[in-house]
Amino acid sequence: MKEYKLPQGFLTSGLNCGIKKKSYDLGMIYFNQPYRVIGFFTTNLNVSYSVSLSRENIKNPISAILVNSGNANCFSDDKGYQDTKEIVSKLAGKLDTGKEKILIASTGIIAKKLPKLKVIRNIPKLIENLEDSPVKFAKSILTTDSCTKIISKVIKFGKKKVTITGIAKGSGMIKPNLATMLAFILTDAGIDLGAFRKNAKQAVEKSFNSINIDAAESTNDSLFLASSKKIPLTKKEQKKFFLELQNVMIDLAKMMVKDAEGATKFVELNIKGARSKREAKRLAEKISGYILFKCALYGNNPNLGRIVAVLGQAKIKLKEEDLDIGFSSFAKKEIKISINLKRGKYNWRVYTCDLTPEYVKINAKYN
């Protein structure tokens, strides 16, 4: 089994608290001292109580992030937010920190009450089990995912070693603008918070905002990035670090699409020659969310007509001689498609997958 490292300054744990029958459903990231965290949340207007509370607390230095899976902690009843605050207070008490210094994230079924006592009862064990490995935590955040999603990268600057560890979940209800995803990026790089935020924002655009499984935006998406700043970096080193950070985020995002519910194909879709970046992104989103295109992918069927139709539906008028579509071998498991509109100089890339009978079956049963 691969060994994954956590950066200095962080510990994690994961266990089963009883939301799910057997598999892990509760996890925590512990910060050895409070650090500032950068957060990105869903743009869905109906959000979980966890997202609401984390949006409040993220302005403070953070001591821990609590995560549960198996329940979205969203739209259950009017006590939901109160319950969430109570859970967070209990954890803060046990960690001897302020309740405003805790973040929380949830993923799972919407509109079912989170069993708060199961969570609260397991907080002591969660703290006791903290360890220098992301594996159990990575397990505790999964829902329909078929595998854990961890990337850990060590970057060497002379004798200095900086670690970036990314842990994520997500395999359905995923479209541009985050996804039904949770992701946590931890590092010990000595970077400035402002530069961290700016670079993270750019990287989000190219990673988690550039994947589309089913054009569905969830109520719970959360991405948190934190650094313990243990390893001081020069400006030049920081520049290299941010490039690596972006690669970690893109790789995590791709892992989600590769693990997409029922999917048999991983597709890189490149829109080229658009009039604006906005147009390129809009089309990439439209095409990658278009049911008929996704069925054609499943059928190894390079159905040009469907691309013509969806472009017209998106109000792009084409001439026969202008459209330039390139496919890399269509029956492979990984496909590259580029669509050159020849009307401008802007490009955008998204990662997507096919729509399969298995996806429908999984989501018909999900309850």
Add this chain to the structure above:
Amino acid sequence: MKEYKLPQGFLTSGLNCGIKKKSYDLGMIYFNQPYRVIGFFTTNLNVSYSVSLSRENIKNPISAILVNSGNANCFSDDKGYQDTKEIVSKLAGKLDTGKEKILIASTGIIAKKLPKLKVIRNIPKLIENLEDSPVKFAKSILTTDSCTKIISKVIKFGKKKVTITGIAKGSGMIKPNLATMLAFILTDAGIDLGAFRKNAKQAVEKSFNSINIDAAESTNDSLFLASSKKIPLTKKEQKKFFLELQNVMIDLAKMMVKDAEGATKFVELNIKGARSKREAKRLAEKISGYILFKCALYGNNPNLGRIVAVLGQAKIKLKEEDLDIGFSSFAKKEIKISINLKRGKYNWRVYTCDLTPEYVKINAKYN
């Protein structure tokens, strides 16, 4: 077998011309003298050569409508439009009418060249076979449809009998704003063209613009309405006639959804209490096109969370106590769902269906 009547003044025919292997693929509606036709076309910006030509000709009195299935006559090569004009000229010659008096509609695979000679060669036989029954014509316009879609209604005004006959095709690539559908509504009611147009437009909103199978808008949608005006009607009788016309159109639209590719459920979705008609329509379209909602329908799974999520994605913020969702028994083949947003007085109704593994299989293979 049910007997279907055509209104006075029209004949139709249908046959196999060789676009498809065996089943009918070429049909014609013949007008015993030129009548004005009301037309509605796709809003997709990439349209078939047939749509382009019909948009031109529809300003003239019309002598015949030629229809082919099995080929969309769209985005094949730069000769496509020229070929279409040639076909129409040949038909006009044989009918001894002007080439500007012919409409044409096509449905089938996009981006393959229409074999014009097969069509032209069969024009004489098409004329020879004209008859006072819509059945063969109704067969000739089908693609993935599993059955013909005909509604024929006789309305009695004292001794006067007015007939409305509607013939349609459509079972996939269907969303509000027409659909991959062709529909032809013929009548002998003595109605004023202006009133006909106005009432048809209203009826389209409630029928063909209110169905959603897969959120896909085609390049070929065409709806034509024509009256031979053989039976004079009073103002009061016309009012009743237009009500019946709307019912015929709604019934035809429902037939498409009931025959939707792979579908196992027919769903009437009512959005209530929206702030505006526009909002109600927008949400009805969003929900009825939402992949995860459609999977839940297939699974007999009243997954409230998915409705909460899609409403939030559509920028509707909800409170737990405000949302009011009603289901009629979920495991039945026909389901009624109403969603009351309690924020205004506007309602909208659409007809939709589930997304099934079978739908994916059909569209993976369609080539």
